Each structure stands twice: as structure tokens, then as C-alpha cells.
Amino acid sequence: MSGSILVIGATGSIGGAIASHLPTDGFEVTLSGRSAEKLNILSIDGAEQKIVADLSTEEGRQALVASSPELDGVVFAAGVAPLAPVRYLKEVDLEACFQLNACMPLLLVRDLLKAKKINKGASIVFLSSVSASKGAVGYAAYSGSKAALEASARCLAVELAPKGIRVNCIAPGMVESDMSDGFAENASADALEAHAKAYPLGVGRPQDVVGAVSFLLSDASRWITGVTLPVDGGFTI
């Protein structure tokens, strides 16, 4: 495998695991994250470039696009998951969740396409979630944002197919990550244990997600576009 891949959200648990793995499959990676401190301590062999950018702003996106090389693939692994029953859902959290999880990926793809930074035949992979298709208490904002992302990805897949650019989503279940740590802080031990039992193959690790991402970036998936691939240990069976 080969090609230049931009990983957005490389400082998160899953994004970091993806960024670490892709060079071992032959990809060159450019890493992007919001925190310079976290990005600078990432030590990944084969990482060509690190770009600090706050993608919630127009300026941040433009800075990333200007610094980015021409790309054969983009992975979006940034996200937030506010946890609250709708009765106590804060408007600011709802808006931030949709902005980062659903709007930012589309706006960044738009800006990269306009700047002609995405090569013909490239592959775009969005990190969605099992929450997009399965209801869970407290996850209305997060689930809605990921469902929106998946719907947008299908439209984008159709729009970009004439250029041979493929667009797919990965829908992980609960993996041991920054985001699930947030869930653990808000959930009782009983609720956590009950949730973990819903995974026939057990709760996953960030490393369990990277193989599927690499596959969707590679030519091995050249006839696959517009799909959402569950990577969830059997949670959605």
C-alpha cells in the first residue's frame, strides 16, 4: 500500500492508533490535531508532517489546507460526545457536538477539494459510531451528529465517484479511549458492566479499529464506497 494520508484528530486515542499503524502498512501520514503539546509528543515513524489547527474555525481549516500535501486519503477521527439526557442537554454542547462531528468534516473536505488537495482515486474515511444506528440514553446529541455524518458521507460518495474518490464510514463500538473514559466518569459501575456485556467479542481497543481504516484507504477496497462498516465486536448483531 502507498499514498499520502491526512489524519485529523491524531492526538485522540483512536486517531493516534490509526496514525501509528498506517506507516507500517506503507502509507505516508500527515498528522493534525488541535493541541500543539499533544501533537508534538506523538512519536510516529513515517509521519511526514504535523499540523496544529483548530478546525472549528475558518482560519484553522485554511491553515491546514495550505500546509497539507496533495492527499490520497483523509481520515477524520476527531469528535466529542457530550453525555446528557435530553431534559438536561445544554444548547452549547449540542451545537459544539454537531459542529465538530458533522459540520467540520464536510467543511474541511470542501476546502480541500477547492484547493485541489485530494487526488483522483483517493479515499476518505470518517469515524462514525454504533450510536448512529442504535439508541442509547444520554447520547441524543452524539448519535444525531454521527447519523448526520453518515448521511452526508453517502451524498459525498455519489458526488465524488466520478473522480474515483471513495467515501466511507467506520462505526466503532465502545473502545478503551478518551471518549469512553468520559462515559465511565458519568456512568455507574453497574451501567458500565451491563454495557460491556452487550459486546459478544468484548470491549475493543483503539488498535482493533485501525485495520478496517487501512483497508478502506487501500486499493483492496477500490469498489467500496458510501458504506458504513461496523467495527464493534458484534454489538450491533
Added chain:
Amino acid sequence: MSLTQFIEDFEEAVEDVEAGTLNGATNYRQLEPWDSLAVLTVIAMLDADYGVRLKADDLKSCETLEALYALVQTKVSS
């Protein structure tokens, strides 16, 4: 913020608790409706209404509503 208002907010969050039946000495963790959803909801209520972010472990560290109220007050003032 007063203890009375705090208890009213708690009752509204937990639901299935008859308004006015709880007081500062109530051991909220032994209430029948106290389950994982109640934990999640009270944490979200405290964030939305009081600007205080507690964890599930914080709720386990107190027994009475008065103690929980005191904990919330320390977070509000800090």
C-alpha cells in the same frame, strides 16, 4: 442556591420521587428510583443548572442530600 432549591431540583431530575418527600437527611442512594439513569441524569442536571461537573464516583462518595449539596457548593465556589 439553597438546600431547599437543591432538593427540588434533585427530585425533578430523578423523577418517580414525589415532590416534597425528600429532605437533607435523605440517603439518596437508597431511593428506589436511584439507578444508572438517575446517576446520569443528576450529573447532567448539576452541569446544566449549577455549572458543576461531578463524576459518578462523586455521587457514590456522599450519602445524604445535605452532603451532596455541600459537595456541589464547594465546586460552585471553586
